[in-house]
Amino acid sequence: MVQTSAELTRVTSESLLDATRAVVAGGGSSNMRNLGIQTPLVLDRSAGCRIWDVEGNELIDVNMGYGPHLFGYADPDVLGVVAQRLRLGAITGIPHRLDHEAGELIAATFPSIEQVRFANSGTEAITSALRLARFTTGRDLVVTFEGHYHGWSETVLRKAAITGGGADPHGAVPGAPGMIPSALSYTLQLPWNDTEALERLFAERGGEIAAVILEPICGNAGVVHPLPGFLERIAELSASNGALLVFDEVITGCRVALGGAQELLGVRPDLTILSKVVGGGFPVAAFGGGKEIMAPLARNEAFHAGVFSGNHAAVAAVVAMLGKLRDDPSVYETLDLIGGELEQRLTKTFVAAGRHARVVRAGSVISVALLTERQDGVPAYDAGVPLIDFAAHRRLQDLCQRAGLYFHPNPLEPWFLSVTHTPDVLDRVVGTIEESLSRL
Incomplete structure (x- = not known):
């Protein structure tokens, strides 16, 4: 099939990231932004708990700019x-x-x-x-x-x-x-x-x-x-x-x-x-x-x-x-309910998939990490990190990103929730994790 000139010049995350790297060292102004993502992702806009890349793809985001957006993007x-x-x-x-x-x-x-x-x-x-x-x-x-x-x-x-x-x-x-x-x-x-x-x-x-x-x-x-x-x-x-x-x-x-x-x-x-x-x-x-x-x-x-x-x-x-x-301080009750529901559902999802995982929460902040073996309780830092399966987590992150869910590829980076992570959004988050685990 012959491609049109418009198709040949269509901007993709990969092409724009390559172009950006020519003028911005590494492609982004933080090492954390340039570390670990396997499938290129360059954004165009964000609103609520959703982000859109330059290709028009919509993703649910649980990274949320590393945490500041309690009320979602563009409040x-x-x-x-x-x-x-x-x-x-x-x-x-x-x-x-x-x-x-x-x-x-x-x-x-x-x-x-x-x-x-x-x-x-x-x-x-x-x-x-x-x-x-x-x-x-x-x-x-x-x-x-x-x-x-x-x-x-x-x-x-x-x-x-x-x-x-x-x-x-x-x-x-x-x-x-x-x-x-x-x-x-x-x-x-x-x-x-x-x-x-x-x-x-x-x-x-x-x-x-x-x-x-x-x-x-x-x-x-x-x-x-x-x-x-x-x-x-x-x-x-x-x-x-x-x-x-x-x-x-x-x-x-x-x-x-x-x-x-x-x-x-x-x-x-x-x-x-x-x-x-x-x-x-x-x-x-x-x-x-x-x-x-x-x-x-x-x-x-x-x-x-x-x-x-x-x-x-x-x-x-x-x-x-x-x-x-x-x-309206009641927002914290809402966030705690959202966080508690997601914590429980993710824990059940990993158990059902036969995957060892660490899911730990503080309000609307949640740690999610695949492990190499079972880990009981809330560990001290030096006991917890060696058991994290960094390679498997990165593969899971890439599968989820391709399926429309973004979280950071580093499992030490927690997820952050907002009031815009409504029940239907949580359904999609859990469903995407389930499907991606089956393909991991």
Whole structure:
């Protein structure tokens, strides 16, 4: 059959991705976007819980931009406010009335926060918060936990230590080529949920620790909940040793509950990092705490800056999103019901297919990963990752993507649900998984 000129020049995801790679390194501006997808996928638009590629194919999305879209893509309530702000000026570099509105909403939503500073990304906010912690305490050491991700800055990005016997706090390995190895010399890492290792480190070096930073519910190694009492013990040891407790709620903030994991779990940090949901999908982040802790910034003794930090368009998105959530907090009941139904149905689906799988949920955040063998209970990070069948998961992801369901090819990346994942959508999600498993 002879192809017409229109057919010969028709844009496909593959052809456009090839063209993009000529001008954008790797084809996308994040390594996570360029990693693991076997069948090329280049998007044209998104709405609700659906995405459309440049070929016109429609897919259900459970990645949802890595989590910010509680109300689905292109939520008109947030877009309308931001669109109006764009017409009135998106950035001036001068304080704006919206700064007060957004700051007041955050302080009312998160009891641990009295004052905030805005940034453009979680990485920026975390870098500034840890610098503030070091300034406040006069100490250098920061404690992190294995499997937790706190951005890609020089002092916290380290190679995951999947040891099975716990992380070595002194064995810092840079997480990316080109990093300065010595930049990690003041960052110590512990295994998640290991109280003995935590107590041992504080006994040895408690007087040197400026801050302990963690995801209160780990979401970057799949969903891994803290064991009962573990967060409380971290808080006790931090306080008794004069270190600051920093909650990285980039994922959990306004996602697992209106006031984040700190509301859900009842543990109050000294500093909190926010992003994703708080901006409804717009590039904004914040860090904040009590007035005393934030005072060095207020007095210009500590340093934090950024031309686009707190720009009016991004802060308008914060006002719109938090205003909507506070007006109707019942959305979390809806999301929990959606998440609970999908968790149960997926678990049954994997069992029926004879496949070992890990399905773990925190509200509307769900970990889904194929395993090489059976795994009971909620594992610690170092016990869980070696059992994940990365190759099989990637094959499953590709089959599902071809059938109209998108989730991230990395099984450590959780699924995120929205109110637009209605019962008929869940039927399609589960049906696609069932069909794809039969072809795996």
